[in-house]
Amino acid sequence: MVSVHTSPLAQPGTGDAGGMNVYVLNTARELARAGVEVEIFTRATSSDEAPTVEAEPGVLVHHVPAGPFEGLSKNDLPTQLCAFTGGLLRAEAHRRPGHYDLIHAHYWLSGQAGWVAAERWGVPLVQTFHTLAKVKNAGLAEGDSPEPYTRVIGEEQVVSEADLLIANTAAEAAELQGHYGAPEGRIAVVHPGVDLGVFRPGDRTAAREALNLPQGALVVAFVGRIQPAKAPDVLLRGLARLREQDPELSEKIVPVFVGGPSNTDPYWLPRLAWELGLGDTVQWRSPRSGEALAQVYRAADVVAVPSHNESFGLVALEAQATGTPVVAAKVGGLPTAVAEGRSGLLVDSHSADDWADALRKILGDTSLRADLAGNARTHAALFSWRETATGIRSSYRRAAESHATGRLQSAC
Template sequence: MVSVHTSPLAQPGTGDAGGMNVYVLNTARELARGGIEVEIFTRATSSEEPPTAEAAPGVLVHHVPAGPFEGLSKNDLPGQLCAFTGGLLRAEAHNPAGHYDLIHAHYWLSGQAASVASERWGVPLVQTFHTLAKVKNARLADGDRPEPYTRVFGEEQVASEADLLIANTAAEAAELRDFYRADTGRVDIVHPGVDLATFSPGDRRAARESLHLPPESMVVAFVGRVQPAKAPDVLLRGLARLRHTDPELARRIVPLFVGGPSNTDLYWLPKLAAELGLADQVQWRAPRSGEALAEVYRAADAVAVPSYNESFGLVALEAQAAGTPVLAARVGGLPTAVAEGRSGLLVDTHSADDWAAALRTLFGNRHLRDRLAAGARDHARSFSWEATAAGIRAAYLRAADARMRRISRAVR
């Protein structure tokens, strides 16, 4: 596997680390449990990182030096792809011929490097984009910068060259077809999963005590990178609008933000909270994962996912697995991740009025919240990393078969 811009060992929820990190690490673990040895190549970001680390039995992470360890944003990394690709090729040279059977690239930067290695080694290339530039640019948040043409062109190249593309949902498969003219015969749909053992229902009062939250308040949590594309401001603006339409209810809702800034002003969201008169109401917590993150979901009455674009929305799935209903934007893969009316509610726009109305619907009706909470865990049970890995294994076999057929035709 190739994951250039972010390591699966990094803490999700800050910088460039997010759902993709969770996806890569969990699918690698499950593939290894099924007998597939996995080696993950990522760019080294610290001189203290070991060249190779074991992430799990059968899963190795290689830290490839490519450019300065620190101070590079994701947008700076195209200039380091040659160095990274050279490191990737050298790694194979230290192994017996035919050591790698297939390359699975994550994100477009990885696809650029992996396509060179795929050609050199004569092995299939499978690509998962996770997010798509053309889709992001079509649904930009106010004040957010559009993705550069370099990325658009890079994605077009990889989409045409990969033996197989893996889409998280049918919606993403349609985007690959409509925006990138991808051959639908080369696209497999494999849903991401969730760790149902870690993210499970628990004692809400105890979870609130551990997070030092008011026990009798109603808590709506936002989990993830604090950046315009994830739209945490939409939640704040909706709550501020609710103060005008239902002030008593609005005063009882505590917005809890768990995450860190991602290439943005560290204080932009607290500044907005102050401007909206919500500074005393908002709670802030650092990024966390595993059981500590599960406690956040258990402490919340609902989890908000107001993003402008999500290829799937792992936060929504984790929250539901913990028995917490989700309030999400109707974008990307979220209508798949959230069962509307059964495990959560979907909001059609990002306007303050619509989010205020949705907050009022959910938090003004205890019976509805309880019903959605019961349906949340049931819905999450239909997703697992074991099922995701099984789908990926099938995709690998299909990619290998497609490459063999193409070689046979070329020989004839």
């Protein structure tokens, strides 16, 4: 696996680390448990990192030096693709011929490096984009910077060269076809999963005690990177509008934001909270994962996912796995991750009025909230990382067959 811009060992929720980290690490683990040896190549970002780390038996993470350890944003990394690809090729050169059977690249930067390595080694290239530039630019947050044209070109090249593209949902598969001209026969749809052992229902009272949250409050949680694309400001504006419309209900609400800044002014969201008159009610918490993150979900009455775009929406799935309903934007893969009207509510816009309406509907109706919570775990249980890995292994076989057929046709 190639994951250039973010390590699967990094803490999700800050910088460039997010759902892709969770996806890469968990699929690698499940593949290893099924007998597939996985080596993950990522760019080294600290001199303290060991060159190679065993994440667990069967999963190695290689930190490839490429450019300065710190100070490079994701948009700077195309300048280091040559150095990274060189490191990737050198690693294979120390192995016996044919050591690697297949390359699975994550994000477009990895696809560029994987494309070169796949041609050099004569192996199939499987690509998962996680996000697409043309889709992000079509639903850009106000004030957010569009994805550069170099990324669009890079994605088009990888789509053209990959033996197989793995899409998270049927909606993403349609985007690959519509925006990038990807042939339907070279796309496999494999849903991401959730760790149903870690993210499980538990004691809400104990969770609130652990997080020092008031027991009688209505807790609304946001989990993710604090950046315009994730739209935490949309949630704040919806809460501010709700306070104007229903002050009595709003007095009970405690918003909790769990995450860190991602290539943005670290104070932009707290400033907005104070400007909207919510500064004294919002609680800010640092990024976390595993059981500590599950406690956040259990403590919440509802988890909000207002993103402008999500290829899937792992936060929504994790929250539902703990038995907490979700209010999410009706974009990208979220209509798959959330069962509308059964495990959560979907909002068809990012307007303050619509978000206020949705929040009032779920927070003001105890019976509805209980019904959604009762179905949330059942819906989340349809997704697991083991099932995801099974789908990925099937995709690998398809890619290998396609690659072998293509080489035979070329030889003829």
